[in-house]
Amino acid sequence: MKKIRTLLLPCAFLFALSAFAFQSPSTPGGQGGQEKQGGQRGPGRQSVEERLQTMTENLGLTPAQQAQIKPILEDTQQQMQAIMKDESLSREDRGSKMRSLRDATDQKIRALLNDEQKKKFDERRKEQGPRRGNEKGGESAPPKQ
Numbered sequence: 001m002k003k004i005r006t007l008l009l010p011c012a013f014l015f016a017l018s019a020f021a022f023q024s025p026s027t028p029g030g031q032g033g034q035e036k037q038g039g040q041r042g043p044g045r046q047s048v049e050e051r052l053q054t055m056t057e058n059l060g061l062t063p064a065q066q067a068q069i070k071p072i073l074e075d076t077q078q079q080m081q082a083i084m085k086d087e088s089l090s091r092e093d094r095g096s097k098m099r100s101l102r103d104a105t106d107q108k109i110r111a112l113l114n115d116e117q118k119k120k121f122d123e124r125r126k127e128q129g130p131r132r133g134n135e136k137g138g139e140s141a142p143p144k145q
Contacts, residue, residue, distance in 0.1 A: 048073045055109075058124065059117045068112050076105045 046054065052070055055061055061069065083089065083097050106125065113121055 048077055059113065059120050061117070065112055069109055072105060072108050076101060 048070060051073055052061075052066055055069065056066060079101055080098060083094055083101070086094070089097065106121075110118055110121055
């Protein structure tokens with residue numbers, strides 16, 4: 001049981017980091033009744049609706065883009081949960097699959113964005129890079145100033 005917890009904690013941390021990919025540092029903390037939307041989540045995770053809302057605010061998504069991106073986020077969330085529940089995977093395999101899934105999701109979303117949005121999207125990912133740190137289990141590097 002302890003081994004499972006030891007494996008799930010870093011995976012949950014990686015997923016939480018990807019959930020905050022588009023969260024603006026100046027976003028106020030109070031989000032009203034949105035906290036219960038989106039079903040079950042652990043601490044620090046955003047629901048699909050919250051992630052979509054954050055992306056909409058940061059990238060200026062159109063309603064059509066939102067409609068296209070929402071199923072991508074839902075599918076990714078389901079696949080992440082399946083990876084986290086798969087006890088046959090080693091910690092390294094789990095991390096690798098989650099990184100691959102996150103990268104594939106980024107590519108799908110990026111394909112739906114216009115040039116200006118892609119630029120903002122890439123900047124967000126670049127800012128997040130140092131915070132992701134060494135995903136193979138080492139300590140994360142501090143963000144570069």
